[in-house]
Amino acid sequence: MDKVIILQSTITCPNCGHQKEETMPTDACQFFYECENCKTRLKPKHGDCCVYCSYGTVVCPPKQNGNSCC
DSSP states (O other), rough: OOOOOOOEEEEETTTOEEEEEEOOOOOOOOEEOOTTTTEEEEEETTTOSSHHHHSSOOHHHHHHHTTTTO
């Protein structure tokens, strides 16, 4: 049975608290993300592979699939 991969994740900006639901890429990690509210450029926390693993409600598709990230 195939795993269902969730592609939607809500990113929360640690600077201003703004939240936005985004669609995660399935073929690459997203290293940078700009908050549309305060324009802060987010990058992954130490040890995380992408902004979704650091600031999202759902980890990136490779991690959901049980793989190490990109």
